[in-house]
Amino acid sequence: MKRFSTLFGMTIVGAVVLIALCADFLAPHDPFAQDLMARMIPPSWMESGSPLHLFGTDQLGRDYLSRLMYGARISVLIGVLTVVTSGLIGTALGVTGGYFGGRVDDIVMFAITCRLAIPLILVALTVVALIGSSLTVVVMTLGLLLWERFAVVARTTTMQVRNIDYVAAARAAGASTPHILLREILPNILSHLIVIATLEMALAILLEAALSFLGLGVPPPLPSWGLMIAEAKDYMFFSPWVIMVPGVALFVLVLGINLLGDGLRDFLGVSQRR
Amino acid sequence: MRGIGAAPYAGSMLTFLFRRLVLAALVCLTVLVVAFALTRLSGDLAVSMAGPNGTAEDVAIIRKNYGLDRPLPVQFLDWAVNAASGDLGRSYLYRAPVSGLIAERLPITFCLGLTGLTIALLTAIPLGIVSAMKEGTLLDRGIGLIALIGQAMPSFWLGLVLVIWFGLKLQWLPISGTETWDGYIMPGIVLAFSAIPALLRLTRAGMIEALASDYIRTARANGLSVASIVLKHALRNAAMPVVSVAAVQLGFMLGGSIVIETVFALHGVGYLAWESINKNDFPVVQAVVLLLAMIYIGLTLAADMMNAVLDPRLRAG
Numbered sequence: 001m002k003r004f005s006t007l008f009g010m011t012i013v014g015a016v017v018l019i020a021l022c023a024d025f026l027a028p029h030d031p032f033a034q035d036l037m038a039r040m041i042p043p044s045w046m047e048s049g050s051p052l053h054l055f056g057t058d059q060l061g062r063d064y065l066s067r068l069m070y071g072a073r074i075s076v077l078i079g080v081l082t083v084v085t086s087g088l089i090g091t092a093l094g095v096t097g098g099y100f101g102g103r104v105d106d107i108v109m110f111a112i113t114c115r116l117a118i119p120l121i122l123v124a125l126t127v128v129a130l131i132g133s134s135l136t137v138v139v140m141t142l143g144l145l146l147w148e149r150f151a152v153v154a155r156t157t158t159m160q161v162r163n164i165d166y167v168a169a170a171r172a173a174g175a176s177t178p179h180i181l182l183r184e185i186l187p188n189i190l191s192h193l194i195v196i197a198t199l200e201m202a203l204a205i206l207l208e209a210a211l212s213f214l215g216l217g218v219p220p221p222l223p224s225w226g227l228m229i230a231e232a233k234d235y236m237f238f239s240p241w242v243i244m245v246p247g248v249a250l251f252v253l254v255l256g257i258n259l260l261g262d263g264l265r266d267f268l269g270v271s272q273r274r
Numbered sequence: 275m276r277g278i279g280a281a282p283y284a285g286s287m288l289t290f291l292f293r294r295l296v297l298a299a300l301v302c303l304t305v306l307v308v309a310f311a312l313t314r315l316s317g318d319l320a321v322s323m324a325g326p327n328g329t330a331e332d333v334a335i336i337r338k339n340y341g342l343d344r345p346l347p348v349q350f351l352d353w354a355v356n357a358a359s360g361d362l363g364r365s366y367l368y369r370a371p372v373s374g375l376i377a378e379r380l381p382i383t384f385c386l387g388l389t390g391l392t393i394a395l396l397t398a399i400p401l402g403i404v405s406a407m408k409e410g411t412l413l414d415r416g417i418g419l420i421a422l423i424g425q426a427m428p429s430f431w432l433g434l435v436l437v438i439w440f441g442l443k444l445q446w447l448p449i450s451g452t453e454t455w456d457g458y459i460m461p462g463i464v465l466a467f468s469a470i471p472a473l474l475r476l477t478r479a480g481m482i483e484a485l486a487s488d489y490i491r492t493a494r495a496n497g498l499s500v501a502s503i504v505l506k507h508a509l510r511n512a513a514m515p516v517v518s519v520a521a522v523q524l525g526f527m528l529g530g531s532i533v534i535e536t537v538f539a540l541h542g543v544g545y546l547a548w549e550s551i552n553k554n555d556f557p558v559v560q561a562v563v564l565l566l567a568m569i570y571i572g573l574t575l576a577a578d579m580m581n582a583v584l585d586p587r588l589r590a591g
Contacts, residue, residue, distance in 0.1 A: 002415070113297070114304045116522075117574075119529035119566040122547055123312060126559050129551045130315045130322055206428055210533050213430045214548065229431055240438050247431040255426035262422065 006263025012256025020073040027066035028054070031223050035061035043241055055245050058228070059235060067223035068249055074224045075205045075253060078139060082204035083197050085143025090150025091193060095181055097151070098158025108155060115148045121210065128216040138217050142204050153196050157189040164188075191268035198261030202254045209250055225250045290582055298575045305567040306357065310350050312563060313556045318342075323366055325554045336366070340557070353560075362561035367553050372561045376543060383542035386535070387528045389458045390465030395520060398470045402477025403504060409482055417478075421471040429530070433464045433537035450539040461531075461538045468530060469523040476519055480512030487511075514584060521577035525570035 019026060039061040042049045049056065055064035097108025127141045161167060167184050175184070209226030211217030218224040220231070225246040232242035264270075313319055320337040321328070328336075337343050340363075341352065353363065362372040405417040440460060441449035448457045484490060485508050493503050532544030539545070543562055550558035 005419070110297075110300065110304075114301050114308070117301055117305055117567045117570045118308060119532075119563060119570070120526075121530060121532050122544075122559075122563055122566065123308075125532070125548070125551050126312055126556075126563070127315060129554075130313070202426065206426075209428055210430055214533065214536060216551070226428075226430075229434070233434065236434060236438060237442055243431065243434050243438075247428065247435065250428050250431065251426055254428070255422060258422050258426055 005259045009256045009259025020076040023069040027069045029063035029066040031066040031070040071223040071225045078208040079201040079205045081139040082142040083201045086147040090147030091154045094151035094154025095158045098155040125216045133219045157192045161188045195265045195270050202257040309563040323554045363557040367555040379543045389462030393466035394469040398473035402474045405478045406481030421474045424467045425471045436460045461534045484508035484511040518577035521573040525573045
């Protein structure tokens with residue numbers, strides 16, 4: 001069952017990434033093309049659905065499947081770029097604190113504590129509202145906010161490997177501190193960081209969707225899944241599928257990433273607790 | 275927060291308390307600076323507050339009325355000193371003191387947070403116990419899957435789905451508002467989803483550890499019933515980390531309630547903040563950021579203190 005769920009997660013993530021990369025070729029329609037004669041057509045398996053639009057059309061007559069495919073691009077982009085940004089910040093802080101200890105570590109711990117006290121969604125919303133909504137702003141905002149788990153894990157794992165023989169040997173051999181950090185410490189804590197990266201990627205994708213849903217994430221007419229749900233919200237009582245299609249896509253992608261992360265955790269031998 | 279507080283440090287209870295209080299005060303100070311700096315991100319707060327349709331005259335009036343023409347350090351000190359004494363400034367939109375606006379709405383957010391936490395604990399702890407007792411079985415894996423599903427659920431979407439299903443199709447629950455107590459059920463469930471995975475895993479891990487320990491084996495050897503062993507002995511030892519994480523989770527939940535209050539149109543602090551962000555009422559936003567951070571700091575401090583009282587090992591390191 002474990003192997004099955006990992007495989008399942010891998011398939012989902014692989015498929016979504018593939019769709020995101022090849023949306024230009026795969027999408028049956030232009031995701032931005034409005035067709036006022038073909039608004040709110042239900043998915044083709046429902047009554048009065050059209051074979052032309054597999055997942056139906058939205059309130060402006062845009063093809064839902066095409067928007068979903070381009071939306072995958074936004075989710076994947078946000079997930080990857082946010083994790084790269086926050087991963088760099090968090091790992092740098094955590095490794096520094098864990099390796100040097102003492103006062104330096106106190107400062108790193110203090111930074112983590114302060115970050116945890118700051119209400120994430122509220123601050124992200126405010127930043128986007130003040131600077132203006134765009135993909136770049138969302139990535140930078142989330143990247144600058146989501147580093148704390150990387151820092152916590154990098155710090156604890158660095159402390160564990162700091163005093164292991166080969167690090168001590170490298171130090172005795174006169175290796176420079178940057179060399180020790182990058183060549184001795186980092187490769188040894190990488191597996192832990194990869195597991196955290198999957199968790200954070202899932203979180204970043206969910207947060208982007210929530211921000212876009214609240215109208216302060218990716219700006220329209222970009223087909224972010226969260227934005228699709230927000231735009232469809234007014235019609236959900238009469239045709240619930242309008243929020244089901246993007247919602248299920250979001251849920252399945254995030255579940256896939258989490259399942260993959262869970263499998264990686266076992267595969268890389270990272271312990272369950274933190 | 276626990277990191278520094280629980281660092282190896284041989285000292286008395288008082289020293290521990292003192293260190294934790296100083297740390298909390300320092301974090302509060304940093305948050306004050308962050309909340310202030312946040313609203314100055316756009317460069318000119320007066321322009322932001324006047325909005326896209328504001329004239330140069332509006333901007334000048336706002337700048338003067340809110341003292342935004344003064345140097346930044348003066349503005350900060352003025353705001354911070356007033357905030358410390360409970361005066362959080364005046365709302366631009368409501369033309370009323372921010373503290374009053376927040377006080378009116380805070381009970382709703384607290385009710386929502388506590389409902390969410392209660393539902394989360396009532397779900398996570400029993401599931402965690404069962405999972406630990408059946409470790410490695412199909413049931414354990416199934417419960418693990420529930421945690422993963424909870425983690426993957428977009429809360430705002432789950433809210434909408436529940437509204438369609440229980441509010442509209444079955445008509446069991448009101449779809450918005452808090453006129454009656456049952457208005458909190460759906461938002462509470464949605465909010466609980468975000469906390470269940472962490473609480474469930476922690477309960478499970480704590481129970482597995484406790485069940486494998488010597489005193490449980492002794493209790494078993496003495497012929498105590500399974501119920502008595504699990505509930506009286508193992509759970510008591512597994513509960514402590516759960517309690518402190520629950521406090522932290524409550525802090526996160528109050529912060530995350532902004533999304534849920536918007537979906538269910540609950541007029542709590544989160545809704546106020548969202549409204550204020552959209553209407554450029556930044557004195558309110560600044561105050562809510564500060565308030566939520568303070569609540570979080572207070573909750574983690576309380577959890578740490580409680581742990582220190584319950585477990586002397588933490589104090590001594």
